[in-house]
Amino acid sequence: MEINLISDTVTKPTKGMLDAMMNAKVGDDVFKADPTVNLLQEKVAAMFGMEDALFFPSGTMANQAAIKLHTQPGDRMFCDKWAHVYNYEGGGAAFNSGVTSHLIDGNRGMFTAEQLKVAVSGRADIHVPFNRLVCIENTTNKGGGACWDFEELIKIQEVAKSNNLAYHLDGARLFNALVAKNETPQQYGALFDTISICLSKGLGAPVGSVLIGSKEHIAQALRVRKLFGGGMRQAGFLAEAAIYALDHQVERLAEDHKKAIEIGEVLKQCSYVKNIEPIETNIVIFYVDDSIDSMNFIKRLEEKGILLISMGEGKIRIVTHLDYTAKMHEILLEELTKFE
Numbered sequence: 001m002e003i004n005l006i007s008d009t010v011t012k013p014t015k016g017m018l019d020a021m022m023n024a025k026v027g028d029d030v031f032k033a034d035p036t037v038n039l040l041q042e043k044v045a046a047m048f049g050m051e052d053a054l055f056f057p058s059g060t061m062a063n064q065a066a067i068k069l070h071t072q073p074g075d076r077m078f079c080d081k082w083a084h085v086y087n088y089e090g091g092g093a094a095f096n097s098g099v100t101s102h103l104i105d106g107n108r109g110m111f112t113a114e115q116l117k118v119a120v121s122g123r124a125d126i127h128v129p130f131n132r133l134v135c136i137e138n139t140t141n142k143g144g145g146a147c148w149d150f151e152e153l154i155k156i157q158e159v160a161k162s163n164n165l166a167y168h169l170d171g172a173r174l175f176n177a178l179v180a181k182n183e184t185p186q187q188y189g190a191l192f193d194t195i196s197i198c199l200s201k202g203l204g205a206p207v208g209s210v211l212i213g214s215k216e217h218i219a220q221a222l223r224v225r226k227l228f229g230g231g232m233r234q235a236g237f238l239a240e241a242a243i244y245a246l247d248h249q250v251e252r253l254a255e256d257h258k259k260a261i262e263i264g265e266v267l268k269q270c271s272y273v274k275n276i277e278p279i280e281t282n283i284v285i286f287y288v289d290d291s292i293d294s295m296n297f298i299k300r301l302e303e304k305g306i307l308l309i310s311m312g313e314g315k316i317r318i319v320t321h322l323d324y325t326a327k328m329h330e331i332l333l334e335e336l337t338k339f340e
């Protein structure tokens, strides 16, 4: 049995999801004539209490479209030094939008309103870029699935507002945060100008992200998506999977979180584990003793059919998900315990 814990993107559509997909009503979405895509967009916009939404083939494209619509070339965007938009989108902010990234030295991918205030202050003359956008990420990916304190997000919005910055949320795993902290999509919809969410991470759809925002922003995003090559045709099959995920596979994220915490508890007992980052959602990041070496640890587990990933700097990552069964969990905990 292969136990793949590399990411929550490795899941396959469930039987219920596949059945729903096979029965989807579709049309040409470039002509806005795919009823299922339209339904998904309306559903997500309503969930967040925002005006409109747009379906994208990937989270990267949704984030990049957001950066594009909020900025002009030469503008400056603020994000954490670990942000996905900066580290893992191929330099897209610079490539697609000509935007300079100002990295804030946060903690586990999260910074404070005070840090943003310091970052945006300073001279504002012809020498310096226009400050235009602040991006945050919830949960944080490189930060090990950490969840932001909502009160801090409100304070950051205040700093953003008083400095005329747009406020974008990379919510690839926002539903993990909502479930873990018992928060609502509406709370987030009321705070941000644009929000991207992934359906293909913990929610278990095969493909797709949604960008949510005002009518005006989404109209602009539609144009940007076209020029990025992201206009899809009979995308309703994928939108149906996304609708299914939102209807049936949100609450169950709590099970992934529970398993992640249990893995952390077992790792704590293992003498070869040097450190474990706090576990808040479905991501476990830990370090093994130098005498073992993280790459060697990963290789030895791979020989047992257990796939983990290195995050660099000795970090090892485990991500729990929909296809990680109780039986697999049992096997993993046993292998971790007896590893030496």
Ligand SMILES: *Cc1c(COP(=O)(O)O)cnc(C)c1O
Pocket (backbone or CB within 6 Å): 057, 058, 059, 060, 061, 063, 084, 085, 137, 139, 140, 141, 170, 172, 173, 198, 200, 201, 209
């Ligand atoms: C996965 C992820 C994305 C988008 O990824 P795609 O693979 O392009 O869908 C964006 N932000 C974060 C934080 C992510 O984890």
